[in-house]
Amino acid sequence: MASDIEIRTRPPIEEFFKDLTLTLKGKTKHILRCVLGKLSPGHVSAVLGPSGAGKTIFLSVLIGKAVGCTVTRVILINGKPELVQSYMKIICFLPQDDIVHKNLIVQKNP
Template structure:
């Protein structure tokens, strides 16, 4: 009886050790994947407007190529201060040309119309550090 009791105790101890190891492992997984207090207190600050916000307006904006042809004409609108804006339209509508003209990157022609920054005529190059322009590049798969 004593030997049987000893074996049972050893088996329980072994099972208990395995159970304790399993419990410790489960707790480490829970700690790893559960949000911590720091995560719960974290506040995303990536899209907060800067204190130096700009309003950009454009009136009758266009692009005339060096050969005299016009590829963009009569574009009027505004990007309000502190707002995230998107330019959308079908392929070939002139979205990229529009942004290149607005940002002063259309060196292959001359801009027509006017750009107003905070309701005053301005040069976009002076404000590049306050603005962002993320062009869409198509991915070509073979």
């Protein structure tokens, strides 16, 4: 029966972002300002910084889940301007306090 299983592969997704700016609503204070970057398929990306540096806010803006603020950005998915929300079923980020089970392992598909 194992030969009857079809393995579907997802196309690689590259996300390029520029002019990523987040401003508090009703304020002129910028939390993020003119951030530029790229997330490439096949590479591990990490966001590092001290507590309160804006790491979670940055990731929330990238996936379109920032609330209570004004966000401006240019995001290209595979070189085309697309909504990140259309990829929400296959992308996410895990917060640092996420529960990870010790029995889970990473496997490479054949």
